[in-house]
Amino acid sequence: MWESVEDLWTWIDRNNTRPREQEVLLAVLKLSEEVGETAQAVIGAMGHNPRKGVTHDWEDVRAELCDVALSALIALRVLTPDASREFTAHVEGVRRRSAAVEAGKARPQEDA
Numbered sequence: 001m002w003e004s005v006e007d008l009w010t011w012i013d014r015n016n017t018r019p020r021e022q023e024v025l026l027a028v029l030k031l032s033e034e035v036g037e038t039a040q041a042v043i044g045a046m047g048h049n050p051r052k053g054v055t056h057d058w059e060d061v062r063a064e065l066c067d068v069a070l071s072a073l074i075a076l077r078v079l080t081p082d083a084s085r086e087f088t089a090h091v092e093g094v095r096r097r098s099a100a101v102e103a104g105k106a107r108p109q110e111d112a
Helices: 002-014 020-046 058-079 083-102
Strands: none
Touching: 002 058, 002 083, 020 058, 058 083
């Protein structure tokens, strides 16, 4: 997976003509765009808009969630060349805190 993230980031970076600060901002905005598309897919899968009815299915929602995850990983890569290590360390920290809460060793509000 990380090889694909690196390849996609390299492709984006190679075609970039903007200052780094703008690339960071655009990477985060891309993530927001994908979250919005996920929300649209959920609304469409549930037929929430009576004018449109059912416009999506849960496969669409899953695909949009994958786009959210990928956009987040690419945004992380924009911020650091060691995105894999940083993400893995973060996930491990969340796992340890969750295990501590489960074991009664910490309260969730102490995780902030």
